[in-house]
Each structure stands twice: as C-alpha cells, then as structure tokens.
Amino acid sequence: MTALASSAITASDRPLGSAATPARSFVGGIAAFARREFRDAIASRWFLLYTVAFTVLAVGVSFLSLSGVGSHGFAGFGRTAAGLLNLVMLVVPLMALTAGAGAIAGERERGTLIYLLAQPVSRTQLILGKYVGLATALVCSLCIGFGVSAAVLAWRAGGVGITAYAMLVAFTALLALAMLSVGVLISVVSRRSAVATGIALFVWLTLVFVSDLGLMASSILFRLRVQEIFSLAIVNPMQSFKMAVIVNMNASLDVLGPVGAYASFTLGRALPWVLAATIAAWAAVPLVLATILFARRNSP
Amino acid sequence: MITATNVTKKFGPVTAVSDVSFDLADGASLALWGSNGAGKTTLIRCLLGVCRFKGRASIGGVDVRRRGRHARALVGYVPQELAFHDDVRLASAMNFFAGLRRAAPARAAQSLAAVGLTGHERKRVRDLSGGMKQRLALAIALLSDPPLIVLDEPTSNLDAAGRGEVVHTLRALKQAGKTLIFASHRPDEVIALADRVIVLERGRVERDTTPAELWPTEKPVQVVRLHLAMAREEDAAEALRQAGHAVHLNGEGLCVAVARDRKAEPISTHARHHNEVRDNEMLDDVQVPEVTP
Numbered sequence: 251m252t253a254l255a256s257s258a259i260t261a262s263d264r265p266l267g268s269a270a271t272p273a274r275s276f277v278g279g280i281a282a283f284a285r286r287e288f289r290d291a292i293a294s295r296w297f298l299l300y301t302v303a304f305t306v307l308a309v310g311v312s313f314l315s316l317s318g319v320g321s322h323g324f325a326g327f328g329r330t331a332a333g334l335l336n337l338v339m340l341v342v343p344l345m346a347l348t349a350g351a352g353a354i355a356g357e358r359e360r361g362t363l364i365y366l367l368a369q370p371v372s373r374t375q376l377i378l379g380k381y382v383g384l385a386t387a388l389v390c391s392l393c394i395g396f397g398v399s400a401a402v403l404a405w406r407a408g409g410v411g412i413t414a415y416a417m418l419v420a421f422t423a424l425l426a427l428a429m430l431s432v433g434v435l436i437s438v439v440s441r442r443s444a445v446a447t448g449i450a451l452f453v454w455l456t457l458v459f460v461s462d463l464g465l466m467a468s469s470i471l472f473r474l475r476v477q478e479i480f481s482l483a484i485v486n487p488m489q490s491f492k493m494a495v496i497v498n499m500n501a502s503l504d505v506l507g508p509v510g511a512y513a514s515f516t517l518g519r520a521l522p523w524v525l526a527a528t529i530a531a532w533a534a535v536p537l538v539l540a541t542i543l544f545a546r547r548n549s550p
Numbered sequence: 551m552i553t554a555t556n557v558t559k560k561f562g563p564v565t566a567v568s569d570v571s572f573d574l575a576d577g578a579s580l581a582l583w584g585s586n587g588a589g590k591t592t593l594i595r596c597l598l599g600v601c602r603f604k605g606r607a608s609i610g611g612v613d614v615r616r617r618g619r620h621a622r623a624l625v626g627y628v629p630q631e632l633a634f635h636d637d638v639r640l641a642s643a644m645n646f647f648a649g650l651r652r653a654a655p656a657r658a659a660q661s662l663a664a665v666g667l668t669g670h671e672r673k674r675v676r677d678l679s680g681g682m683k684q685r686l687a688l689a690i691a692l693l694s695d696p697p698l699i700v701l702d703e704p705t706s707n708l709d710a711a712g713r714g715e716v717v718h719t720l721r722a723l724k725q726a727g728k729t730l731i732f733a734s735h736r737p738d739e740v741i742a743l744a745d746r747v748i749v750l751e752r753g754r755v756e757r758d759t760t761p762a763e764l765w766p767t768e769k770p771v772q773v774v775r776l777h778l779a780m781a782r783e784e785d786a787a788e789a790l791r792q793a794g795h796a797v798h799l800n801g802e803g804l805c806v807a808v809a810r811d812r813k814a815e816p817i818s819t820h821a822r823h824h825n826e827v828r829d830n831e832m833l834d835d836v837q838v839p840e841v842t843p
Contacts, residue, residue, distance in 0.1 A: 274652050279619075282649040289642075290635065361633035367600040369650045370623035370694075547602075 279371045283379020284386065291349070291387035300345045304395035311337050312399050330403055331418040335495050338422050339488050343429040344454050346388055350433015351450035353380045354544065355443045373545045381434055381537060388426045392419070417498035421529070425491045428532035435540040438547075461486045476512045483509060484525065487532040494525035551576045551698055551729040556605035557596050559589075559753075566592040567603070568753040574746075576697070579730035581744035581761070585787075585798035589753035590733035591630075594702050597731070598627060609698060623651070626691025628701040632683040636676035640667065640686060643675060644693070651694040661689040665719060681712030688719060699723060701732035705739060717742055735798055737771045737807035740764075764796055765807060772810045776817070777803040777829040786825045793819045805833070 274282065291297050312330045354377065357363040366376060396419045403415075433450055440446035465486075469479050483489040493513065517524055552574045559567040567589045574580050582590040596603040599618035607614040612621040634643055644658035653661075662668050665685040670678070678686060684704055691699055701720070705713040713736075720743055724730055734740050740747055741761045749757040749764070757764070765771055778786050787804055790797045795816060796807040806816045813832070820827050 274650065278652075279650065282646070285649075286646050293637075360635075361631075362635065364595070364600060365627070365629055365633050368598050368622065368625075368627040368629075369647065370619045370652075371650055372619050375619075 274370065276372075276375060279375035280379040280382060283371070283376055284382035287353075287380045287383025288386050291384055292390070296349065297387060297391060300341075301391040301394050304341055304345070304391065305398050307337055307341065308334060308395045308399040309402055312403060330399070331415045331495065331499060334399070334418060335492060338418070338425070339492060340458060342392065342422055342426050343457060343488065344451075345391070346426045346429035347433040347436070347450040347454050348447055349384050349388060350381075350430040351436050351440070351446035352443055353377075353384060353434050354437040355440045355446035356437075358441065359443045373547075374541055377434065377438070377541050377544050381430065384434075385427055385430055388430060389423050392422055392426060396422070414495075414499040418495050421491055421494050421498070421526070424526065424529045424533065425487060428487050428529050428536075431533050431536040431540070435536040435543075438540045438544045457486055457488050461488075476508050477516075480509050480513050484528050487529050490525045490528040494522055494529070497522050497525070551578070552597065552607070552609050552731065554593075554597060554605070554607045557593065557607055558604040559592050559596050559601065560604075566753050567596060569605070570748075570750075570753075570755055571605075572748060572755070572758065574729060574731065577727045577729055578745050579724050579732075579743055581740040581747045582731070582733040582750060583740060583747050583764070583796070583798075584750035584756075587752075588750040588798075590750055591702055592753075593750070594700055594731070594733060598622060598625060598700065623694065624696050624698055626688075626694070626696040626699045628684065628687045628691050628699065628704050630703045631680070631707050632675070632687040634675055636674065638675050639671065640673055640675070640678075641671035643686070644671075644689065647690045648693050653693040653695075657693055657695075658689075661692045662686075664692060665689045666715075679712070680708050681715055684708060684712065684716050685719070688716070698729045698731070701730070703733050703735065706735060713739070735805065737761075737765055737773065737796060741771060765809075771807050772813065773833040774806050774808055774813055774816060775803045775831050775833055776806060776820070776827050778820070778825055778827055782825050786820060786823070789823045789825065790816055790819055795819070803829075 311333050354363065357366065367373065396415075400412075400415065432453060433446075436449045436453065437446045440449060465479065465482055468474060468482070474482070484493070493510070497514075513521055553572075555571050557567055557570045558565070570589075570593055572580070582593060584590055592601070595601045596605075597607050597609075597614065599607070599614035599621055603615075609621040610624045612624065614621045638646075640662070641658070644662060645655065647653075648655060648658045659668070662671065665688050667682065667685055667689060670682070675683065675686070684707075687704075699720075704720075705716050708716065717739055720730060720732070724743060730743065732739075732743065744761050747757070747759050747761055747764055748755055749759065776786075783799055783804060787797045787799055790804065790806055793815075798805050804816075808815055817827050817830065
C-alpha cells in the first residue's frame with residue numbers, strides 16, 4: 251500500500267467536536283438506506299422470483315377464470331379483479347411478510363448490522379430506510395404484475411371495469427405495506443433470519459387460513475352476534491382487504507351473508523374508508539412498534 | 551477527544567465492561583489489550599454508542615448516548631473483518647457510505663486512492679482478499695475525514711503481509727494527527743502504534759500504562775503460542791503474568807509476548823510451576839515498515 255494521500259488525513263487541524271461533514275439530516279439518512287435497500291431488493295432473486303410468479307399467475311388467472319364468460323373470451327377488468335382477489339390474498343402477504351422478516355434479522359446474522367449502526371445514523375433511520383426501500387420494491391413488483399395483466403386485458407376487452415381494477419391495485423399495495431410492517435416487526439425480535447422467516451410463514455398461515463376457521467368456530471361456539479363477528483373479521487387485514495375490494499367493485503356485501511349486510515347497512519358509504527383505515531393501522535402500528543423495540547434494544 | 555466515565559455494560563448477569571474510565575487527548579493513540587472476552591469489543595461498541603450502557607462517554611464533547619449519530623460523525627470505525635454485502639461492488643459500497651457520512655462523491659475516489667485500492671472499483675466485495683477488505687474498511691472510515699479512528703482488532707484475520715500494510719497505514723494516520731483507539735492481540739502492533747495501553751481483564755481496567763512499561767525491552771518482540779492441558783490454562787496464564795509476561799488466552803492456547811532472544815523463558819516458567827507444555831509455536835513476525843514523514 252502506498253503512503254496515504256494527504257487529502258485523506260487532514261483532520262487534525264480541525265476544531266474538536268466539529269467533523270468536516272456532520273451527521274446527515276434525519277430524512278437524508280432514511281433516503282440513503284431506502285435507496286440501497288431498493289437497489290439490493292430489485293437485484294435479488296426473491297424480487298425476480300416473486301415478480302415473475304405474480305405476473306404469470308395474474309395473467310393466468312385472467313385467462314383461466316374469465317375465458318368463455320365474455321364475448322371475446324374476457325369479461326373485462328371488473329371480473330378479472332374478482333378473480334385476482336384470492337390470488338392476491340395468498341401471494342402478496344407471503345411476499346411482504348418474508349421480505350420484511352429478512353430486513354433486520356438478515357443484517358444481524360451477516361454481521362453487517364453492527365457496522366451500519368457504527369455509522370453516523372440512528373436506529374430509527376436505519377429501520378425506516380429499510381422499510382421505505384422494501385415497500386418501494388414490493389409496490390414496483392406488484393405494479394409490474396398488475397400492469398402486464400392490465401395490458402393483456404385492455405388489448406382483449408377494452409377498459410370496462412378499470413376503476414375496480416385500479417382499486418384492487420391500490421388496496422393490494424396497502425395490504426403489502428401492512429404485511430411488510432408485520433414482517434419487519436418479526437425481524438426486529440428475531441435473532442436469526444431463518445427463525446424470522448419461520449415466524450413470518452406461521453403468521454401468514456394464521457392470517458390466511460386459521461383465522462377464518464377460528465372465526466367460524468367462535469361464531470358457532472359462542473353464538474356471536476353479527477356486529478361482533480364483523481368486528482372480529484376486520485381485525486384480520488385479509489378480511490378487511492377482501493371486503494374493501496368487493497365493495498369497490500360496486501358489488502353488494504350481501505354475498506358475504508348477514509355480516510356483509512350488517513356492514514353495508516350500518517356503515518354505508520363510510521365502509522370502504524373504515525376498511526382502508528383498518529389495513530392502514532396494520533401498516534402503521536407494527537412499524538411503530540418495530541421502531542421502538544429496535545431503538546430500545548440492548549445490543550445490535 | 552474522547553472521554554469515558556464509569557462505562558459499564560452488562561448482558562444479563564454477565565458484566566462485560568465494568569466501570570471503565572479514561573480520557574484520550576486529541577492526536578493520541580490508545581491500545582486496548584486483553585484476552586478474548588476481556589471486554590475490548592464491547593467497550594468499543596459502547597464508545598461508538600451502538601449498544602446501551604451505564605456511565606458516560608463523549609467524543610469531541612458530544613455525548614455518545616444522547617447524540618449518538620452526531621458523535622459517530624466524528625469517528626471512522628474499522629471492524630475486525632469488513633461485514634458488508636458481498637455482492638456489492640467497491641464503487642457502489644463507497645457511494646453508499648459516502649451518502650451516509652455526507653461525504654462528497656469525489657471523496658470516495660480519494661479515500662480508495664489513500665489506501666491503494668484505486669483501480670479495484672468494479673470488483674465485488676467478495677472478490678477482495680482479507681487485506682484488501684480491511685483497506686476498504688479503512689477507506690470507508692476515512693470518507694468524511696473524521697478526527698478519530700476506532701479499530702477492533704483490524705489485523706486479526708490477516709496474514710503477515712496484510713498486517714504490515716494495515717499497520718503502515720495506521721502509522722501514517724497517526725503521524726497525520728488522527729486520534730486512534732484500537733483493540734489488538736499483537737504486542738508488535740501496540741508497540742508500533744500506541745502511546746498508551748489499557749489492559750482489560752474480565753471487563754475491568756487492570757492497568758493503564760504505556761507499551762514501554764508493558765514490554766520493557768528494546769529488543770524486537772515475538773509472540774509464542776503455548777499449548778497446555780485446557781484445565782491448566784488459566785493457572786498457567788496467571789503464573790506467566792506474575793513472571794512479568796504479557797499473556798492472552800485466545801481459545802487456541804496461551805499467546806505470550808517475549809523478546810526475541812528469550813523465547814524459552816515462558817516454558818521455563820511453566821516448568822517451575824509444574825505445568826506441562828505440550829507444544830509451542832512462533833507466530834508470524836510482523837515487520838513494521840518505517841514511514842517516511
């Protein structure tokens with residue numbers, strides 16, 4: 251190694267307590283982490299795999315579920331949105347939960363977390379930066395899948411029902427942000443990446459399958475009233491998402507039975523907003539909790 | 551430059567660092583010396599404000615606990631081994647850390663040049679040798695031209711040539727007026743770089759001294775590794791310390807710093823205490839090149 255360039259080591263004539271470059275602003279630090287996380291995510295295999303899988307499934311569902319219904323083999327965006335609903339409820343939470351689960355636990359396991367924290371940044375900047383970067387990558391991935399599917403539909407069936415489709419995309423993005431928050435919270439409390447992923451899969455199974463069965467069983471066992479069933483149902487962000495998408499397709503929630511009828515009757519036009527707020531709370535509360543827990547950790 | 555007052559760090563019932571206090575003047579260099587588990591790394595992490603601790607620490611008058619990120623803006627940190635995403639290219643890593651440290655983009659090229667990594671910008675981190683990774687860590691530490699450089703056993707994973715390069719660079723930094731704090735297992739590094747040595751044992755400051763007092767010899771120092779029965783290692787280390795040797799246990803025997811013409815002395819000490827030495831080896835000798843002012 252050659253002698254150090256003098257320009258690299260001129261700190262000694264500086265007054266104490268004043269670095270040449272003070273710490274970044276709070277938002278600047280978040281943006282720096284977010285950019286790196288986004289770049290890492292789009293260069294990663296999981297992003298490619300999920301994006302390709304989601305796109306193929308979205309286009310496939312469009313063909314399979316609606317072929318033969320309309321005069322052109324397609325029945326437009328509205329019916330496709332309904333067909334995509336179940337696919338989204340399965341795939342998107344899985345994508346977001348696993349992506350979030352690796353965010354902090356992965357850095358901790360690789361030993362990179364301590365090095366990042368030794369830079370002039372705070373833990374809050376780090377976790378929020380990672381969240382913003384991953385959220386941007388996830389939404390991009392979803393937009394690619396929905397975009398390709400929309401292009402195919404527009405080509406074959408025109409723009410019928412495009413509003414419902416756009417609302418599906420918007421609510422899907424909100425659901426992804428909510429599940430990403432839960433994933434990041436899991437990541438903060440897990441020491442190892444594999445453990446975080448395992449917990450994330452368990453949460454996914456619970457939200458997708460077990461909570462529905464539990465609600466059905468509880469309503470029979472405890473003879474729950476319809477308003478109680480509705481309140482319990484919307485605690486699950488998946489159920490809120492499902493109801494919100496159906497409502498935005500201008501469909502009646504009567505298809506969901508007495509609970510849907512009760513929701514439509516009591517909340518009326520406020521229903522989509524209540525459901526959106528529920529999902530938004532799932533995005534905000536776990537992230538705030540994760541940020542607090544991460545900031546208060548005793549060690550990296 | 552840096553002040554620590556009663557710094558204490560516990561992990562559950564285990565006290566990793568206990569009541570450590572010291573002041574270090576601007577431009578001085580301090581070595582943290584001690585066996586594995588003595589608390590060197592934990593103390594460094596406390597001083598950087600990356601883990602919670604009791605007591606007070608400030609860098610350049612900035613409280614590490616209350617204004618951690620502002621205090622860390624005054625510090626360049628070099629870990630034992632650079633831990634960063636392996637598939638990232640050097641230029642990308644430098645740009646990322648330049649962004650975090652608010653360094654101008656041109657500064658990245660200057661820092662790489664300063665540690666002799668110009669021309670390697672397209673390489674990925676995983677393709678670098680151990681020595682090059684440490685030089686990259688040093689380049690990142692120098693990005694914002696901080697007045698304090700903190701290093702955690704920066705040469706422990708390097709071969710003799712890599713160690714020589716890093717020590718050479720650190721001597722240049724010291725001569726340029728940087729303040730250095732480094733943890734080390736190697737007496738030759740401490741002698742070459744430190745003005746002062748804090749000897750840690752079980753998290754406590756055992757001695758606050760100088761390299762000349764710790765190794766009172768003008769002759770070059772070499773490290774001898776002695777292998778004994780595991781159960782006897784603690785007693786044997788204590789016997790050597792009482793005989794005036796600098797010793798550390800690193801999980802692979804006892805490492806003893808001795809003058810080059812007295813390498814058999816630790817074995818004689820063990821013989822007097824009836825500790826059977828099963829094997830011994832000389833660790834690589836590090837030639838510390840002189841730096842032209």
